[in-house]
Amino acid sequence: xxxxxxxxxxxxxxxxxxxxxxxxxxxxxxxISTLASQLGEFLADKxxxxxxxxxxxxxxxxxxxxxxxxxxxxxxxxxxSNE
Numbered sequence: 098x099x100x101x102x103x104x105x106x107x108x109x110x111x112x113x114x115x116x117x118x119x120x121x122x123x124x125x126x127x128x129i130s131t132l133a134s135q136l137g138e139f140l141a142d143k144x145x146x147x148x149x150x151x152x153x154x155x156x157x158x159x160x161x162x163x164x165x166x167x168x169x170x171x172x173x174x175x176x177x178s179n180e
Contacts, residue, residue: 103147103148104148105148105150105151108151109176109177110177112133112173112174112177113177113178116129116174116177116178119132126174129174130167130170130171130174131167131170133170133171133173133174134166134167134169134170136170137158137166137169137170137173138166140155141155141158141159154169154173157169
């Protein structure tokens with residue numbers, strides 16, 4: 098996954114493909130957003146941002162409370178769903 102994280106456009110494409118797979122598997126948007134939030138927690142805790150877009154997202158994540166982090170996760174799902 099590290100190579101996907103080096104380029105933000107590749108990361109968005111990767112996330113878009115995973116969201117589409119989840120929808121095809123019958124997952125609700127709420128479940129997908131919950132998983133996206135969990136992924137955001139993992140990335141924020143374990144992975145150093147590799148580009149300026151990821152750095153901004155991490156900085157936003159770090160100052161956000163739990164409710165705001167859920168919004169960020171939903172917005173990322175929404176962003177890649179429009180691609």
